[in-house]
Amino acid sequence: MSKLFSNENKAVFSNPLNLNNPIAVQVLGICSALAVTSQLEPAIVMGLSVTIITAFSNVIISLIRKTIPNRIRIIVQLVVVAALVTIVAQILKAFAYDVSVQLSVYVGLIITNCILMGRLEAFAMQNGPWESFLDGIGNGLGYALILVIVGFIRELLGFGTLLGFQIVPDCVYNAGYMNNGMMTMPAMSLIIVGCVIWAHRSINKEEK
């Protein structure tokens, strides 16, 4: 057991959450991060889906990494990822139809999410299944973290709600407060992510 949770493995898991965050530092998987974050709920669902798919594709590729011929590895990786995404898309359609309609093509676009290919190439091809699993979960959660932050800000300021529940009380509206319609526009998510990266970099620089 102690080997499974050694310091190295802990670092593999926790680094992507902050110091080596896939979105803020490695600049991977931006597309879906921007498009699904106008509200909190799709952001959470998307973050979880990506976490699960990253973790399991990492495990599968890491298990068969010694048998994959080097020249066709990209195709093999794509097929594994596409199969997993198909499963997740079908599950979402069956159990969370509203969210899957909201996410529309972006569920399919998890296939082309650079986080997946990036982690498969950089980590799973060289490491064992357990480390790869942790790495996948870590990176997926690091990605989900940014999505949730952006989704939180946009839903709170754009709609005055969180997960569909009203947060900003009526008396504030009566006093003249208005929802910021700008926040619901796609353009704002870019600017918020830019600010998140700004904050992330200035904090981490202080730590060093």
Added chain:
Amino acid sequence: MEHMISLFVRSIFVDNMIFAFFLGMCSYLAVSKNVKTAFGLGVAVTFVLLVTVPADYALQMYVLGPNALVEGVDLTFLAFILFIAVIAGIVQLVEMVVERFSPSLYAALGIFLPLIAVNCAIMGASLFMQQRVQMDPETSTQAISCVGDAIAYALGSGIGWLLAIVGLAAIREKMAYTDVPKPLQGLGITFITVGLMAMAFMCFSGLNI
């Protein structure tokens, strides 16, 4: 014909891949440091779109759609795997062509050429095409009802992407001389620039063609 032109213009300005759907962001942010390379990548993406979207359209019409291959069988759930296989194959082909005819562009694009295969813009265009096939051509301006529509849509999306990446590259070349706060340099300011560009493009959304 009218519908095709409208589809073409709309996909450049209103349904712009970058500014309306954020597709293809990874390579968009990474390769937009100078105009020449950005233009090369834009052309490559446009070309790949132009080949893959009609190919995927044929696939959707004759293999995947409801009752297309065998009566009563709907294979739509296989779309992800088949589309990505078509895209990966065509990207391989483009890579060989570029290496043969323009080694300097090949060297400049580097890893991002094979990565067009995982460029969300390509896969996204195919998936949007799949959605639009199901729309009613009589009422919707976005419907794709023949292979000509698919080509017009692919070309428009590609040119929209090209326009966006060349525009950003031009701004970033100028931005090299400005005094940006240290933690905001590089990625942060690029994001905010793209946000402002997206706001500018929002004014096209009222466009009626």
